[in-house]
Amino acid sequence: MTTVEFRHGPVWVIAEQIEGRVRAVSFQLIGHARKLADELGAPVEVILLGESLDEPAQQLIAAGADTVYLGDDPDLAFYHPEIYTEMIVRLAQERQPEIMLIGSTPMGRELPALVAARLRTGLTAHCIDLVLNENMILEQKVPGYGGLISIICPERRPQMATAARGVFPSPELDTSRPGRVAPLVVPKEIPHRIETLEIVREEPEGVPLESAAVVVAGGAGAGDPGGWREIQGLARVLNAALGSTRPAVDEGWTELETMIGQSGKVVSPELYLGVGLSGELQHMVGIVGAKVMVAVNNDAKSPVFEQVDYGIVDDCREFVPVLIEKIREYQTK
Amino acid sequence: MLKIVVCVKAVPDPEKADQIRIDPVSKALVRADVPLVLNPLDKNAMEAAVQLKEQFGAHVSVLSMGPPPAANVVKECLALGADQGILLSDRAFAGADAYATAYTLARGVEKIGSYDLILCGRASSDGSTEWVGPELATLLDTPIVTMVEEIIEYGDEWWKVKSGLDNGYRVVRVKLPAVLTVTRELNTPRTLSFSGIIKARRKQISQWGIDDLDIPEQAVGLKGSPTIVSEMTTQESTREVEMISGTREEMAERLIQKLADAGFLASS
Structure with missing residues (x-):
């Protein structure tokens, strides 16, 4: 040898x-x-x-x-x-x-x-x-x-x-x-000042982000919990997983588990819809290999519009309810 | 009486932090005049300390490392209820990575004296590494529980806490003295009160430099940091955007058509 x-x-x-x-x-x-x-x-x-x-x-x-x-x-x-x-x-x-x-x-x-x-x-x-x-x-x-x-x-x-x-x-x-x-071999002489008593695993609700074909991500543009619920509604009608940016998590509208980006989850959906977010790289690096990307944001100058295939400049709080209604109409057509 | 040290960081105001950007030509940071504020998750750490003080009686020290303007953040913590405020500030501390920061904070904690509990926010809004809490605990040879979202039981020696996992949590028993890094779920931070601000005026902030901590220059700041920034670049997008315009209803319909054409929407 x-x-x-x-x-x-x-x-x-x-x-x-x-x-x-x-x-x-x-x-x-x-x-x-x-x-x-x-x-x-x-x-x-x-x-x-x-x-x-x-x-x-x-x-x-x-x-x-x-x-x-x-x-x-x-x-x-x-x-x-x-x-x-x-x-x-x-x-x-x-x-x-x-x-x-x-x-x-x-x-x-x-x-x-x-x-x-x-x-x-x-x-x-x-x-x-x-x-x-x-x-x-x-x-x-x-x-x-x-x-x-x-x-x-x-x-x-x-x-x-x-x-x-x-x-x-x-x-x-x-x-x-x-x-x-x-x-x-596990060493014997370890101080043991920490002891795990119980581990509780909860089944995540809805479509898991990492394997979702469609991801709807919301950001600070949602404005308030009501605006956030509209984005949740959009995710539901598209049968999409709901993602978020750090500001949305910091506002308390959603859990840390939904955060997409550098310090959150990395997703690779077929379709990504970013709603009310500016397209900070910390978030955008969390979307890898998406086939189609769409952004809705009220600021035409936000960097997100340089990183997607389709862009709509509008206040997402006004636009999302209309979009949901039109999608429902289309789906029942 | 419990002795608590809360480690806090003055961060660029998260609402305005996006003004600090890499210049596409010079590849250097464009310094915008962004004010420093108390890191959001450190508010939860402060709140936890003040609640413990109200419930059991405690002496709360606030410790921060940063440039002289960070004193305002320490002052804010005094107004929130801390008893003692210390700012570690020295030109030699500049450019510190997580390790050098934790090292400097550890020396600060040792100078404060004995402690039962060290509280930190889980992460800072600007760095987001989450390393300083656990590195500080290691350098002090103190046990740590990260992501604490609830304190379940306060014993004399052992505390029971709930720590977040992805899709779940764990219940952990930890022996004091300990370091806990806390999440937003732990509590709702109080806002500054007028009487708090008045009381804080009488409290002194100590500023400690490298000589006060009695540590060598090569252990702190950029020199003491194992990691350095080697390069900054801006990124070009590979996608070509098509803007959809019209009335709100038209934009929605046009987008739906695009998505249907790409096979993402089916009509019944």
Whole structure:
């Protein structure tokens, strides 16, 4: 057996499972990690923590992992900040990864920060692209200030970044790929100052955003809860999933779960209708590969009209009720 | 008595923040004169602290890192009911990323002294990374619960809180001292009262710089930040827009026709 020397440390993905199923975003990040690793000439290593995960571990190899570090223990069944952090930090100190990627999920909004602070390294949230530059440094792209900002972590390692489901495509699974599973042991001497007593999962109402063929997204232009209900009505008559922008969430008209964009969900519908929103890049980057895009907004100069196929300049509070009525007429014609 | 530290951030007014943009030619930020305000979710953190003070008695310190004008935001927190206001302000702190910010805040918390609870908003409206709370907790070796939407039980040592998940929540027990980052669901922040503003006039804001915190310059600000901005670009759209005009009814009908032609609407 020959040993291979790598110039760069491995590219890591922290995979995440819920009730034994690995989340789609983890597969997508492994697919992207594979590309980055091939450019670097480095291996892909995936960390998977949970319980009864032999089969999922094989799927991660099929998705592109060379090694899966598998922590399989009842204590790991659900995300535990102290145990997960400790296991990842210890292994990172040993393996010295070049890059560490994590999905922007509720776990991915906390765990990477706990790990990054322990490793005293940089961390970029909600990236919409991750590419290596000519110096083989990871350019971590995030939208901001009406444009795109590229963030790098030039000196410290690993270079850590999170990205949402849908930013990268799901890789083809190749079950003939070779790879190995290495077991991880749960350390004993962990402080246990946090204890999860209960996890409650609620079935989301209506059409799920990520898989919806039609998405209606509303923004600040709704004006008030009444205006928001009209946008909800439009989503219903189009059998669409309802999405939102951050201002609509901040106003309290809708839940954080409906937010589309950089720090929210990434959707790829056939038809997207943006209503009462200006088209800030933070929102627009959350719509990937839509076939047809429509915007309704009262400000003719808003950037949304540079990013859609059809534009209507009107106050959405006036226009949406008329549109709903006309759609109903058309549907019963 | 509970000792609470609320970490707050002065952010560009979210209503006007879109005036700060990347210039398409120079690729530099166009600095508009956008006023600094208290980060919206930090209002929920402040409200939680004031409610705890009213219910159990507490000493509430407000800690912020920012340029000198951020003092107004600290003052606002004093008017809302905080007892002590501290602004970490120094030229050396400028350009800090989440890690350097958390590091500087951690040194500020240590200078304040002992604490039972640190409260932060879940995210800031300008950065939206959500990293500062958990990084601060790590640097202080303190447990953290993020996305707290309800405090269910207040024990002497352990508190029980509800933390949001996508489509659900978890119930977590956490041992004090702890850091909690809070969501909008936790409470409804009160508005400033006249008597609060009057009382706040008598409260002093301490400003601490790098010498007060006794930390090296290379640990803070841009120098202490693992990440830097390498490039800013503007994006060009690949779509060509067709504007639909007419009366309101005509626009609706024309749009419906476009959608029907593309196969998105069916008549019965």
